[in-house]
Amino acid sequence: MTITRQATTRQERRAKLKAEMAQVEKRGVHADADAESWWWAVAAQARHLIDGLRGDNPTRAGDAAQHAHDFFETAVKNNTPDGPVECAKGCSLCCSLYVTATAPEVFCVANHLRREYPDRLEQIREAVKSADRDTRYMDADQRLNFRLPCPMLNAQGACSVYTARPSACRALVSSSLRACQRGFAGEDVSIPRPTMWWKLRGAHTFAMETALVECGLPVHHYNFNHALRIVLDDETAELRWLSGEDVFANVTRDVYSEKTQAPAERESRLKMLTAAAMAQELPEG
Ligand code: SF4
Ligand code: SF4
Numbered sequence: 001m002t003i004t005r006q007a008t009t010r011q012e013r014r015a016k017l018k019a020e021m022a023q024v025e026k027r028g029v030h031a032d033a034d035a036e037s038w039w040w041a042v043a044a045q046a047r048h049l050i051d052g053l054r055g056d057n058p059t060r061a062g063d064a065a066q067h068a069h070d071f072f073e074t075a076v077k078n079n080t081p082d083g084p085v086e087c088a089k090g091c092s093l094c095c096s097l098y099v100t101a102t103a104p105e106v107f108c109v110a111n112h113l114r115r116e117y118p119d120r121l122e123q124i125r126e127a128v129k130s131a132d133r134d135t136r137y138m139d140a141d142q143r144l145n146f147r148l149p150c151p152m153l154n155a156q157g158a159c160s161v162y163t164a165r166p167s168a169c170r171a172l173v174s175s176s177l178r179a180c181q182r183g184f185a186g187e188d189v190s191i192p193r194p195t196m197w198w199k200l201r202g203a204h205t206f207a208m209e210t211a212l213v214e215c216g217l218p219v220h221h222y223n224f225n226h227a228l229r230i231v232l233d234d235e236t237a238e239l240r241w242l243s244g245e246d247v248f249a250n251v252t253r254d255v256y257s258e259k260t261q262a263p264a265e266r267e268s269r270l271k272m273l274t275a276a277a278m279a280q281e282l283p284e285g
Contacts, residue, residue, distance in 0.1 A: 002272055003039045005282040013279040020044035028075025031082075031199040042206045043276035045071050049211035050277060053242075061238050062107035064211065069108070069163070072170055072204045076197070083194035086177040092157040093184045094172055095150045098135075098143035100221040100254040101166035102208055107238045109152070110231040112164035125232045127151040132225040136252075147184075151225065166224060171201035210273040218246060221254035 008016075021044040029041035045068070052064040101109075113124055131151040135143060154160045159169070174180050175192040182189045212219045218241075227248055231237045234247075241247045271283045 002269075003036060003043070003276055003282060005284070008281075010279065013281075016040075017044060017047060017276070017279045021047055024048070024071060026074075027078045028071055028073075029200065029203045031075070031079045031196045038203070039273070040276065042203050043210070043273050045203065045207035046210035046214070046273055046277040049207060050214050053211055053215045053217070058239050058242075059107070059111050061104040061217075061242055062109075062111040065102070065104035065108035065208070066164065068104070068204050068208050069165075069167065069170065071207070072167060072200055075200045075203065079196055079200070081194045081196050083175045083192065083196075085173050085194065086175060086180075087173050088177075090157050091177060091180075092149065092153055092159075093180055094174075095153050095159065095169075096143070096147045097172075098138070098140040099150065099166060099168050099224040101168060101224045101227065102212070102221055103218060103227070103241055103248060104208065104212075105166045106222065106224065106227040106231055106248075107241075108164045109161050109166070109228060110238075112161050113232070114235075117160070121232075124151070125229075128225060128229045128232055132229045136223065136226055144184075167201050167204045168221075168224075170204075171197040173197050206269070206273065210270055210277055213270050214274045214277065216244075217242075218248070220248070222248050223252040223254075226251045 020040045024041050024044045025048070029038060029045070033041065048067060048071075049064045052060055052067055057063060114121065117124060128151045131148060134148055135146065138146060150159075152159055152161050152165070159165050173193060175194060179189050179191045183191055209219050230247060230251070234240075237247045268283075274280075275282050
C-alpha cells in the first residue's frame with residue numbers, strides 16, 4: 001500500500017503534484033480509489049496544508065484545519081455512501097462521547113467561536129471550563145457512561161461550531177438511529193456504519209499528520225475539552241504553538257496512531273507522503 005517509486009525528474013514530479021493538488025481541491029479524494037490514486041490525493045492535500053502552515057497568517061494553524069475539513073466535505077459530496085445514514089439535525093446522543101482533535105483543529109474551533117460569538121465568548125469559556133473540570137481524567141468508556149453533553153452543543157441540540165467541528169465528529173455517522181439509542185441506553189449493540197466516512201477521515205488525518213511532520217509541529221490528538229479551554233483562555237496560544245512552544249504539554253493525548261498501526265509502518269508512510277508532497281524522490285521500500 002504505497003505510491004510506486006518511479007525514475008522521474010524533479011520537473012515531472014512537480015507537474016504530477018500540481019495536477020494532484022488541483023484535483024483534490026476540486027473533488028477531494030475518492031474513498032474507493034486504488035491505493036496509488038488514494039495516496040497521491042493524500043500527499044497533494046498534505047501539500048496544501050504545508051503551504052498554508054508555512055505562511056505568515058497568525059491563524060494559519062486553524063485555517064489549515066478548516067482547509068482539511070473543506071477537503072473532507074468536498075470528498076463527502078463527491079462520493080457515494082456505501083450504506084444509509086440516519087443521523088439528522090437535533091440528534092446529539094453521540095455528542096457526549098470523548099473527542100480528540102489535533103492542535104490545528106482545536107485552533108479552528110476557537111477561531112470560529114471568537115469570530116461567530118464575540119458577545120457570548122465569556123459564557124462559552126465558562127461552559128468549556130466546567131466540562132473540562134468534570135471530564136479531564138475520564139477515558140472513553142467513562143465518558144460514555146457519564147453522558148455529559150459537549151459544551152459546543154447549543155440549546156437546540158445542534159453543534160454551534162458545525163463548520164469547524166473536529167474530524168472525529170465529522171466521521172461519526174450511523175446507519176441506525178435505533179442502534180445508537182440502544183447503545184446509549186447501555187445495551188451492548190454494534191452500531192452499523194457506512195465505511196466511507198472512516199476512509200475519508202483517514203485521508204484527512206494522514207494529510208494533516210504529514211503536514212505537521214514536514215513543518216516540525218507536534219503530531220498529536222488531544223483531549224478536546226482540555227485543549228480548547230487552554231486556547232480560549234489565551235489568545236496568543238496559536239502563535240506560541242506555531243513558534244514551537246508546546247502549549248498542550250499537559251493535555252492527555254490519544255494513542256490513535258499507535259493503536260491502529262505499528263510505529264514503523266506509520267513512519268514509513270509519513271516518509272513516503274512527505275516526499276511525494278514535496279515533489280522529492282520517493283524513499284526506497
Ligand atoms: S451517530 Fe447516532 S447518535 Fe450520532 S447523530 Fe448519528 S444517529 Fe444520532
Ligand atoms: S464539537 Fe460539535 S459535533 Fe463535536 S461533539 Fe461537540 S457538539 Fe458534537
